[in-house]
Amino acid sequence: DIQMTQSPSSLSASVGDRVTITCRASQSISSYLNWYQQKLGKAPKLLIYAASSLQSGVPSRFSGSGSGTDFTLTISSLQPEDFATYYCQQSYSTPITFGQGTRLEIK
Amino acid sequence: EVQLVESGGGLVQPGRSLRLSCTASGFTFGDYAMSWVRQAPGKGLEWVGFIRSKTYGGTTEYAASVKDRFTISRDDSKSIAYLRMNSLKTDDTAVYYCTRGIWAAAGLYFFDYWGQGTLVTVSS
Numbered sequence: 631d632i633q634m635t636q637s638p639s640s641l642s643a644s645v646g647d648r649v650t651i652t653c654r655a656s657q658s659i660s661s662y663l664n665w666y667q668q669k670l671g672k673a674p675k676l677l678i679y680a681a682s683s684l685q686s687g688v689p690s691r692f693s694g695s696g697s698g699t700d701f702t703l704t705i706s707s708l709q710p711e712d713f714a715t716y717y718c719q720q721s722y723s724t725p726i727t728f729g730q731g732t733r734l735e736i737k
Numbered sequence: 738e739v740q741l742v743e744s745g746g747g748l749v750q751p752g753r754s755l756r757l758s759c760t761a762s763g764f765t766f767g768d769y770a771m772s773w774v775r776q777a778p779g780k781g782l783e784w785v786g787f788i789r790s791k792t793y794g795g796t797t798e799y800a801a802s803v804k805d806r807f808t809i810s811r812d813d814s815k816s817i818a819y820l821r822m823n824s825l826k827t828d829d830t831a832v833y834y835c836t837r838g839i840w841a842a843a844g845l846y847f848f849d850y851w852g853q854g855t856l857v858t859v860s861s
Contacts, residue, residue: 631800667784673834673851674774674782675835680845717782721846725800726772726784 632720634655636729642737647708650680653701653718662722665694665703668713668731677716678703710736739763740851741835746855749825759818759835759852767791767813773820774850775831783831785809787838787846788818789811803829825859832856 633656653663653677661681666674676685678694681701691706705712713736718729745757759771772787786799788809797809808821818835833855836848 660844662836662844662846666848668782672824673854675851676847676849679839679849681840685849692739717786719847721780722844724798726787726846728784733782 632659632722632727634718634727634729636716636718636732638732639730640733640735642735643708644654644737645708646712649658649684649708649734650715651703651734653696653703653729655720655722657701658698659720659722661697662720663694663696663701664671664719665699665719666719667712667714668717668737674691707735739773739837741837741850741852743833743835743852743855746833746857748858748860750861751825751859753825754821754823755825755857756822757820757833757857759820759857761816761818761835764837766811766816769819770840770846771811771820772836772838773809774834774848774851775829775837776834776854777828780831785820785833788859790840793840799819802810822857825857827859830857830859 635654637652663681665678668674682694693704715731715733717731740762742760770789770859773785790799796852810819835852837850
């Protein structure tokens with residue numbers, strides 16, 4: 631199975647900050663990496679697919695990059711509604727696996 | 738508007754069975770793969786399995802943790818996906834989400850719409 635490791639596990643930041651979350655795969659997954667946002671008590675929401683493609687309706691302050699084993703999710707200027715937990719997910723091979731999540735909290 | 742609505746969750750004893758349903762609307766259900774993803778209380782996301790569209794054989798794949806106990810099926814005429822869970826364990830306690838899957842390319846699969854989730858509690 632492909633292991634997905636996110637760092638950091640939690641992060642405190644302020645409105646307006648630039649934030650980067652990293653996801654590392656245990657083997658190369660090409661660009662088959664997706665990012666989700668989950669707010670407390672809600673279903674996850676797709677943000678980025680194929681490592682860098684922005685899902686329709688997602689604000690442009692979100693961006694993704696990377697290929698192979700190392701990927702990043704960047705929020706260019708944090709907004710109050712961005713405080714949530716973020717997950718990466720690989721689909722290169724089954725079983726589909728998620729990272730453990732990064733909790734983004736208000737400083 | 739795409740909507741996915743799960744139902745069938747609840748409290749069940751270990752060893753018993755339960756069937757979840759996911760009723761879809763707002764898109765041509767038969768054209769899409771459907772997946773189930775679960776989340777244990779306070780934990781992260783875990784893929785349970787998926788069923789391909791009939792165009793791609795309607796075949797299924799599962800996580801090792803549920804293989805041979807859980808079965809995903811679909812009724813395209815009713816736009817419903819099912820998750821049959823047998824031999825339930827306390828570790829199966831989770832919110833179960835139904836998701837629509839997009840095969841954008843070989844190897845690229847993502848979940849673009851999610852239901853609100855249904856809680857399954859396995860306890861004696």
